[in-house]
Amino acid sequence: METDGQGVYSVLTRNDVGKKMKSEINQISEVFSLSKSDATVILISFRWNSFKASDRLGDDKEKLMGDLDQENLVSTPYCPHKFSETCWISYLNNLLENNKEEERVLCPNPNCVASVGPDTIEKLTKPAVKEMYERYVLGSFVEANKESIKWCLAPGCEYAIERHEDLMEDDESSLDFGVVCFCGHTFCWSCKLESHRPVTCKDASVWFSSILDTLKNNAWLVENTKCCPRCNTHVQRTDDLVLRMITCICGFALIS
Known part of the structure; x- marks a missing residue:
């Protein structure tokens, strides 16, 4: 991770973003004695708002887990549908290639809306599917934090840009600063066009x-x-x- 000369933003590697995401997962998992898979599914369900997730878990953890089970918003161990590994791999390959980060990955049964968690993915043997799922979860984290983290727009670039929270302001004109990624690509944080200051x-x-x-x-x-x-x-x-x-x-x- 590196910051620019003025300290307005930082350029993050995909690994840096993953560490930030895992930190939130681990915190929820440790504080509320949940598996990391359940913590991941819960955070995705709450669009990675750890404060809301913590409030609900703190109010009544058992009720929340029961509600999630009843609404089928937890990982697949809580639903009865079982599919062969071949079916899972085929389903996830087709789904994850086109899945938007803000959408949940659900059970393959068309009548079931149980979320697929990391524990289900770990049972599969294809590394490509696991990598694809990890990208989906990471994309979900970035999408939920898009006000402060954005992927670099250059094709094939793996870096992300983090806007520093202490510099966030309500004035939109303060957000049109230029960003320079490690890959050399430059763009405006606000509109994502090429850097254009002082032009609006x-x-x-x-x-x-x-x-x-x-x-x-x-x-x-x-x-x-x-x-x-x-x-x-x-x-x-x-x-x-x-x-x-x-x-x-x-x-x-x-x-x-």
Whole structure:
């Protein structure tokens, strides 16, 4: 983990994010004598709000566990449905590839809404499925803390950016600071476009949209027109594949 020169944010590795997540899991697990699997499922159910989870567990742990069991919001050991490892792996492979981080992974039985916890995943032998589930849980943690943690937007980058809590303010203009990831990618914390200070996010969005429109127009011109060598005017090509002579407005004839 490293902070920028001004101490506004920190760049986190995926391992750093995992440590923060596991710290919350371990705290709930140790304080309330829960398995780490049950603690994980409960935190996911409460969208990683450890204060709400602690309040409910502190008020009446047995009632909460009973309520979760009754509502089928706990890990699969609390539901009676059993599937072969092959079925589990096929189901999880298909589900986790497209699953949004804010959604729970549920029992494969279409009529059951019991949450799948780490203890179920540990019974499977395919490392790829376990890794995929770990990414899902980690993604769930980051999504629930998106006001303070965001993944770097660069394709394939594994780093995350953490905004320091003591610098959080209600003024949105204070959130448009530029972020520089270890991978070299830069972006605005607030709107996720390229860093654009002192330009506002709204003006930057308009400007980037204009640039994108220009690039699209240029791409269309390259694909569908030919430049006249005499006057540099773009002459639209013919729609068929037959070579034809076309005449520019300047009178110059060129092959389409």
